[in-house]
Amino acid sequence: AGLPVRPDRRRVLLPLSPAGLWSVVAMSYPADDYESEAAYDPYAYPGDYDMHTGDPKQDLAYERQYEQQTYQVIPEVIKNFIQYFHKTVSDLIDQKVYELQASRVSSDVIDQKVYEIQDIYENSWTKLTERFFKNTPWPEAEAIAPQVGNDAVFLILYKELYYRHIYAKVSGGPSLEQRFESYYNYCNLFNYILSKSHFCPGVVLGHPTPEPDSSVGKKEVLWCTVLGWEIMKGALAPLRQANFCLRPDFLVISTDADGPAPLELPNQWLWDIIDEFIYQFQSFSQYRCKTAKKSEEEIDFLRSNPKIWNVHSVLNVLHSLVDKSNINRQLEVYTSGGDPESVAGEYGRHSLYKMLGYFSLVGLLRLHSLLGDYYQAIKVLENIELNKKDAIRVFANILLYIQRTKSMFQRTTYKYEMINKQNEQMHALLAIALTMYPMRIDESIHLQLREKYGDKMLRMQKGDPQVYEELFSYACPKFLSPVVPNYDNVHPNYHKEPFLQQLKVFSDEVQQQAQLSTIRSFLKLYTTMPVAKLAGFLDLTEQEFRIQLLVFKHKMKNLVWTSGISALDGEFQSASEVDFYIDKDMIHIADTKVARRYGDFFIRQIHKFEELNRTLKKMGQRP
Amino acid sequence: MAMFEQMRANVGKLLKGIDRYNPENLATLERYVETQAKENAYDLEANLAVLKLYQFNPAFFQTTVTAQILLKALTNLPHTDFTLCKCMIDQAHQEERPIRQILYLGDLLETCHFQAFWQALDENMDLLEGITGFEDSVRKFICHVVGITYQHIDRWLLAEMLGDLTDNQLKVWMSKYGWSADESGQIFICSQEESIKPKNIVEKIDFDSVSSIMASSQ
Numbered sequence: 092a093g094l095p096v097r098p099d100r101r102r103v104l105l106p107l108s109p110a111g112l113w114s115v116v117a118m119s120y121p122a123d124d125y126e127s128e129a130a131y132d133p134y135a136y137p138g139d140y141d142m143h144t145g146d147p148k149q150d151l152a153y154e155r156q157y158e159q160q161t162y163q164v165i166p167e168v169i170k171n172f173i174q175y176f177h178k179t180v181s182d183l184i185d186q187k188v189y190e191l192q193a194s195r196v197s198s199d200v201i202d203q204k205v206y207e208i209q210d211i212y213e214n215s216w217t218k219l220t221e222r223f224f225k226n227t228p229w230p231e232a233e234a235i236a237p238q239v240g241n242d243a244v245f246l247i248l249y250k251e252l253y254y255r256h257i258y259a260k261v262s263g264g265p266s267l268e269q270r271f272e273s274y275y276n277y278c279n280l281f282n283y284i285l286s287k288s289h290f291c292p293g294v295v296l297g298h299p300t301p302e303p304d305s306s307v308g309k310k311e312v313l314w315c316t317v318l319g320w321e322i323m324k325g326a327l328a329p330l331r332q333a334n335f336c337l338r339p340d341f342l343v344i345s346t347d348a349d350g351p352a353p354l355e356l357p358n359q360w361l362w363d364i365i366d367e368f369i370y371q372f373q374s375f376s377q378y379r380c381k382t383a384k385k386s387e388e389e390i391d392f393l394r395s396n397p398k399i400w401n402v403h404s405v406l407n408v409l410h411s412l413v414d415k416s417n418i419n420r421q422l423e424v425y426t427s428g429g430d431p432e433s434v435a436g437e438y439g440r441h442s443l444y445k446m447l448g449y450f451s452l453v454g455l456l457r458l459h460s461l462l463g464d465y466y467q468a469i470k471v472l473e474n475i476e477l478n479k480k481d482a483i484r485v486f487a488n489i490l491l492y493i494q495r496t497k498s499m500f501q502r503t504t505y506k507y508e509m510i511n512k513q514n515e516q517m518h519a520l521l522a523i524a525l526t527m528y529p530m531r532i533d534e535s536i537h538l539q540l541r542e543k544y545g546d547k548m549l550r551m552q553k554g555d556p557q558v559y560e561e562l563f564s565y566a567c568p569k570f571l572s573p574v575v576p577n578y579d580n581v582h583p584n585y586h587k588e589p590f591l592q593q594l595k596v597f598s599d600e601v602q603q604q605a606q607l608s609t610i611r612s613f614l615k616l617y618t619t620m621p622v623a624k625l626a627g628f629l630d631l632t633e634q635e636f637r638i639q640l641l642v643f644k645h646k647m648k649n650l651v652w653t654s655g656i657s658a659l660d661g662e663f664q665s666a667s668e669v670d671f672y673i674d675k676d677m678i679h680i681a682d683t684k685v686a687r688r689y690g691d692f693f694i695r696q697i698h699k700f701e702e703l704n705r706t707l708k709k710m711g712q713r714p
Numbered sequence: 715m716a717m718f719e720q721m722r723a724n725v726g727k728l729l730k731g732i733d734r735y736n737p738e739n740l741a742t743l744e745r746y747v748e749t750q751a752k753e754n755a756y757d758l759e760a761n762l763a764v765l766k767l768y769q770f771n772p773a774f775f776q777t778t779v780t781a782q783i784l785l786k787a788l789t790n791l792p793h794t795d796f797t798l799c800k801c802m803i804d805q806a807h808q809e810e811r812p813i814r815q816i817l818y819l820g821d822l823l824e825t826c827h828f829q830a831f832w833q834a835l836d837e838n839m840d841l842l843e844g845i846t847g848f849e850d851s852v853r854k855f856i857c858h859v860v861g862i863t864y865q866h867i868d869r870w871l872l873a874e875m876l877g878d879l880t881d882n883q884l885k886v887w888m889s890k891y892g893w894s895a896d897e898s899g900q901i902f903i904c905s906q907e908e909s910i911k912p913k914n915i916v917e918k919i920d921f922d923s924v925s926s927i928m929a930s931s932q
Binding site for chain 1: 731732735758759762766769770772792797798800801802804805821824825826827859860862863864865866867868900906907910911912913914915916917919923924926927930
């Protein structure tokens with residue numbers, strides 16, 4: 092009874108202690124060797140096989156020593172939690188393997204397990220973090236590994252949370268080593284999910300001479316990363332001697348197995364994985380530019396490992412997830428009313444791949460924006476049914492939504508803070524946009540905006556470039572350079588350069604439109620007038636004024652999406668309330684006056700009031 | 715146009731997926747830029763891909779190619795291609811010749827200082843080497859702006875804005891856009907007053923939205 096033996100031929104994932112490298116050499120085997128596969132089950136507890144040096148005494152001693160140092164210190168509650176967490180994940184994987192064999196995509200059992208994991212992820216983990224690890228890290232993976240039977244997949248997932256927590260809450264943030272290890276953990280995770288097509292089959296390992304002290308010879312370990320084009324080499328020994336402990340935790344040996352990974356995770360977690368992956372990339376890109384406060388060791392380490400968190404890896408992961416899931420085809424078919432399942436393919440039918448593919452599209456949008464490539468950013472989202480409106484309407488909609496749902500937020504504090512911050516940033520951007528391109532928006536948002544940024548908007552209208560820059564700096568993405576710095580020659584403000592570059596392009600645009608606000612306000616005052624006269628009012632020569640009028644027309648006509656798939660296509664339309672034309676030497680101005688919607692406002696208030704009345708009456712009826 | 719068409723399909727393939735970041739494709743893409751310049755064709759996406767590869771691989775940066783890309787972007791005004799390109803060229807390179815000159819020309823065009831533009835271009839004609847049809851593309855843009863602004867414009871002003879055109883040259887452009895000249899030295903563009911009129915948008919309250927209120931009022 093129970094679950095059948097899992098002939099999982101996909102992949103062998105082995106957690107490796109430093110001594111464990113040795114035994115892996117013996118474990119690399121050709122694809123069709125079913126017998127050895129049956130003997131080795133990556134998802135079982137390690138009862139059947141020994142993962143250490145081969146010398147049982149040495150290994151046992153090592154284990155005991157390590158356990159004593161770390162495991163005992165972990166609170167009982169946490170131990171139990173981890174056990175439960177592991178069991179749930181393990182059960183899910185077991186069930187998924189079963190479903191995969193029967194070619195089923197999902198089942199009630201799987202849904203139930205995912206739901207349980209979601210509860211662990213969103214509630215238990217958060218609560219326990221609050222209680223036990225508010226500003227300190229969770230136990231290291233190595234410390235809990237024996238407790239969960241060295242379950243490779245679980246440990247990868249655990250470490251994803253472990254490092255994310257360090258980034259978010261531990262004071263001082265992650266160390267260089269932790270950044271490194273987190274990167275490799277993500278590599279392992281995505282390798283696991285993306286399967287063999289990005290690997291070089293048959294990874295070869297160098298074997299270490301298993302000596303307990305640090306004077307080991309130079310070791311070379313060949314890594315397969317998701318990069319696909321390259322293999323990474325890392326020299327371990329010098330680092331260990333320098334007190335950097337870089338342990339390769341997982342080595343992947345690919346077999347000929349194929350098929351989707353037997354895993355499902357709650358969507359929130361999947362989103363957070365992509366989000367955090369990009370965030371850690373962003374964080375590292377900026378971190379490595381700031382060499383002033385780093386030790387020689389650290390700089391040497393950075394210099395000899397240029398591939399860590401490199402932009403190509405990140406791009407490759409995101410693109411691979413998009414490709415694997417056929418998400419673009421799925422979305423295309425979906426929006427034209429068809430069934431996405433028909434084009435999803437072997438992987439994309441599964442929720443894990445579909446959602447990761449979808450979230451990766453958004454991830455690419457973010458990545459391209461960070462690098463200043465706005466065209467690609469929008470292009471990537473071609474198939475997502477965005478409301479392809481202009482920025483002002485998008486911001487107004489989002490701010491309205493947040494305003495109305497604010498009361499519903501009782502989530503984890505860090506998410507609340509983040510939403511608040513973005514709320515503020517959106518207000519700043521909306522302020523800029525509205526100053527440059529006045530338009531009608533929702534009254535309540537407009538009110539909020541005037542409260543927060545009233546005088547700043549006034550100064551921007553007068554053409555004050557400083558305010559524009561200030562707001563832009565506050566609200567813009569943390570622009571990055573994808574290039575490894577020259578560590579020998581990094582000047583103090585190097586990390587700011589990408590931002591300054593984008594700021595300059597923005598400031599140039601502001602400069603080009605500097606006079607338009609004033610001209611607009613004058614235009615609103617008149618209907619017909621000689622050009623020369625109006626020029627005089629504005630203290631401009633007629634020639635210069637005519638030029639400014641051309642600029643006004645040019646800048647007010649923007650590409651507006653009208654139809655079609657791509658958000659990049661469209662017609663030129665002007666949504667300016669004030670318009671004009673020049674006839675010989677006269678200017679004819681047309682203003683659009685929109686009457687205030689008093690009626691609508693009152694109707695809404697009346698309804699609200701009646702609702703209130705009804706509620707009060709009901710309350711009054713209770714004794 | 716022959717070479718451009720031939721290359722277009724091939725380049726399209728190179729830009730799919732992760733391949734667009736492969737620096738080995740740079741040579742082909744650079745040739746493609748040159749082809750666009752020679753044959754008066756244009757492909758924004760391919761050109762942005764070149765700039766991106768330069769961003770990722772600064773050692774491969776080429777000033778001449780970047781200059782060509784920027785000039786081609788100007789030919790597509792009023793589209794914002796020029797701005798998109800600027801976002802992907804780092805500050806240091808923006809200060810180099812001839813990029814700095816081209817950025818200046820771009821600024822003049824964006825701020826509609828057309829007379830000044832032609833003057834500056836005159837002083838830097840070498841920039842246009844290898845680029846066919848640049849001036850005419852700029853004139854198309856100028857005519858676009860004039861077309862949305864003027865109902866009647868002075869003949870001399872239009873000729874000046876288009877780069878001090880002779881009478882005959884001006885006639886060619888006028889016929890392209892269907893603009894006619896009248897006796898008083900004015901050129902008639904179009905009847906703007908049809909489309910540009912003061913509007914008064916009044917709120918309309920329909921019966922349905924009020925009916926529920928009326929029903930529940932006592």
